[in-house]
Amino acid sequence: MHYDALAIMSASGIDSRTSASAQLFRYCVVGACGFAVEASVIAFLQYAWQWSALPCRAVSFPCAVLVTWWLNHRYTFQSGGGWGEVARYFSTQGVGLVTNLLAYAAMIRIFPLLDRHALVPLVVGSALGLAVNFLLAKRWAFAARKNTV
Numbered sequence: 340m341h342y343d344a345l346a347i348m349s350a351s352g353i354d355s356r357t358s359a360s361a362q363l364f365r366y367c368v369v370g371a372c373g374f375a376v377e378a379s380v381i382a383f384l385q386y387a388w389q390w391s392a393l394p395c396r397a398v399s400f401p402c403a404v405l406v407t408w409w410l411n412h413r414y415t416f417q418s419g420g421g422w423g424e425v426a427r428y429f430s431t432q433g434v435g436l437v438t439n440l441l442a443y444a445a446m447i448r449i450f451p452l453l454d455r456h457a458l459v460p461l462v463v464g465s466a467l468g469l470a471v472n473f474l475l476a477k478r479w480a481f482a483a484r485k486n487t488v
Contacts, residue, residue, distance in 0.1 A: 359477075365415040366473050373407035374465055381457055392447055392457035396440070404432045416481035424480065431475035439468035 380399035384390040408428045412418050446460035447453045453460050 362415055362477060363473060366411065366476070367469070369407050369410040369415055370465075370469055370472075372410060373403040374461075376406050377403040377465075378458055378461060381461065385455075385457055392454050392460070393444070395457055396443065396461075400436060404429060407432075411476060411481065416476070418481045419483075427480040428476065431472060431480045434475060435468040435472035438471045439464035442467045 377399040380402050381392075381395040384395045384398060385392070408425060411428070412420055412424065418424055441464075443460040443464035446463055447457075
């Protein structure tokens with residue numbers, strides 16, 4: 340069965356493809372997909388290979404960014420794409436990553452037991468990074484570019 344984010348929004352009473360609430364809803368759906376990708380990679384590396392929390396994150400984060408760029412490009416912002424957009428998106432995700440990792444590492448530092456339960460600090464870091472990433476994505480990474488000649 341195929342679920343379309345636009346169909347889910349329509350059923351929820353969100354009609355406009357460009358309204359801020361519609362974009363935030365789609366961004367959150369895409370973020371959930373990215374979270375699932377990242378959590379899966381972390382869980383695999385940690386439980387199958389006994390990696391510690393921070394190296395898991397070094398592998399899982401780029402995987403999630405690639406997935407979320409494509410989904411946001413296609414469904415959230417219906418953008419033009421291109422290498423410039425990809426570069427802007429990865430840059431904005433870098434800012435969100437710093438926010439995310441600071442929260443992630445702080446939780447592990449404050450609560451050392453979380454080094455073996457990395458999904459808990461992942462949730463906290465992801466929530467804080469969401470606000471930063473959405474604003475930067477909307478205002479800069481996926482903002483319509485004017486052609487200048």
